[in-house]
Amino acid sequence: MTSVRTRPERAPAAVRRNGGRGPALLAGLGVTLVLVVLLAAGRGQVQISPAEVIGSVLHRLGLEIGPLPAAPQGENALWIVRFPRVLLAAVVGAALGCAGAVMQGVFGNPLAEPGVIGVSAGAAVGAALAIVTGVTVLGGWTVPVAAFAGGLATTYLVYLLARSGGRTEVVTLVLTGVAVNAVAGAVIGLLMFATDVAGVQAIAFWNLGSLAQANWSAVTLAAPCLLVGLAVAHADARRLDLLTLGEPAARHLGVHVERLRIRMIVVTALLGAAAVAFTGIISFVGLVIPHLVRMIAGPGHRVLLPASALGGAVVVIAADLAARTLVEHQELPLGVLTAVIGGPAFFWLLRRTRNRAGGWG
Template sequence: MTTVSGTVRSARGPVLIAGLSVGLLAVVLVAAGTGQVQISPAEVIGSVLHRLGLDVGPLPSVAHGESALWQVRFPRVVLAAIIGAALGCAGAVMQGIFGNPLAEPGVIGVSAGAAVGAALVIVTGLTAWGSWTVAAGAFVAGLITTFAVYLISRANGRTEVVTLVLTGVGVNAIGGALIGLLMFLADDSGVSAIAFWNLGSLAQANWTAVWITLPCLAIGLTFAFANSRKLDLLALGERSAQHLGVNVEKLRIQMIVMTALLGAAAVAFTGIISFVGLVVPHLIRMVAGPAHRVLLPASAIGGALLVIAADLAARTLVDYQEMPLGVLTAAVGGPAFFWLLRRTRTRAGGWG
């Protein structure tokens, strides 16, 4: 039965990825055309084809439709896709290396740590690496936070559920306190910028942010997928993985650095967007199984789809106002986290 079930799940993988890809394309067309200036999906496709040098399809018929698409909508949609893919992949990898379905950059405090690094750069006015300085600050702080969480939550060679969750509570509390202190020390513009981090938003999306975050995502996804087989072996247990030739500690350290890179890409220009990396990989795993060759790309595509759809809802649910994206994802992800927490406890037979 196990073999048959595994075969069925493995067969679902390509179908799931194809379905998610179609859904992603559909939500991109809808999100790019929706706003105060309405543009039809055919006109969105026509505009893209004309930019590629193909005289096919209609151009936006409304005034300023082209500029609305290429200066406002497309940067926002592309950045949302990058952020969602980074969070989805980072969540899947963290769950793999911690061996825990509750691991996620936002839940265990990594996003808060990275946001502190970004806020510190904003307040101090550092510009050592130009446009990359904020992302670099987020990366360093995220890396330190991830290693701290890893070391604190380990006990007797394993990562415990309760310890991991409580570590996240503590890290988020410390991160919130540090951000509050930085807001106290900052001027009015700094306070506004840090408030943006706490709420999470894509309102400041632009092509510069896209070109900075895209390489981070490409490197992270490529490295994670290249190590997908090792992550599968790690799921068998540390001893089994070592007997099969996996250097467990080296793999964990490499993946921690990679998730810090993806986390930095996610928060550097949008602030804290929670629960995407928790919910998406878990749902993918329920459908297609735990194999990382399917889980990683599907989580990336699913995360991109979710963040684009959430951002579309955030800017259209209330007329002429924009809801904070991080608040919206937390409102949906919070109940999902409680359900997953209860499900994990029931399966484990207690808080062992």
């Protein structure tokens, strides 16, 4: 008896039915991102209007169009402080949003995201070790590389511990991530105990999350990681769609599940570590944003991945704007602010999902 294998290029029906909202959502998020960037770049101790922000950019591009900042030091404020910070916020938010969407898709687990499964904590441990030991073998790349290695090692450790009988158990994955996060927190605490005051302050930066140290070098290092991660994840979007049907169905449709999962683990570690390496731990972005996007446009990853990236960028830029402007002459920790907002949002999502499913049992 001859079996017919279905071509893996055809997405599940549920994905196709929700695809109509995708272009509108992507366009709306793109416009929102531009508006938020203009607003964030102009707000601060030196006030610059959106028209002046646009004019400054156009003049830098060689186009004599639009007004330049009238405020003293306005150009320096834009190009030395504001733009690096806003662009790094966009890169970090996009990386976290995309990483969360990838994790949830590859594990079929709505609770999976870089923070829950330990990649953020592992990357922070790697960065903290580099800070405390004072290793500078790779120069400016030392801390980001240490963060990437820590995030990759932690993610793969969680994946291995969650495997049982050739498959990944959802509950085991979450519980393993909780345990690894606890161990990573203990290691960070020990490193803070063993180091000096400067080391404690540097490690505290990772725990609280901040964009205060943003610069053009950080943007140029983090942006390529985001682009590579997005490209690889988007290339596997249809395979991730098929994986939502379950492992047996995905295998029958031609998906090599283990290779896909390992590849996506590397992508998640790359994206998560690129974010954590320069800003510290920023909670809930990778968990809540893909949920919200999925509610609007459905589970299709061709829309879910870029929309989660755009949504994450918008949220982190807006949160950083609030962090540096809500209290005059002071800056709130970005990671704390996203947790304060993301925690209740995630609780609402849990309640909504439980009510629609008729309970967890």
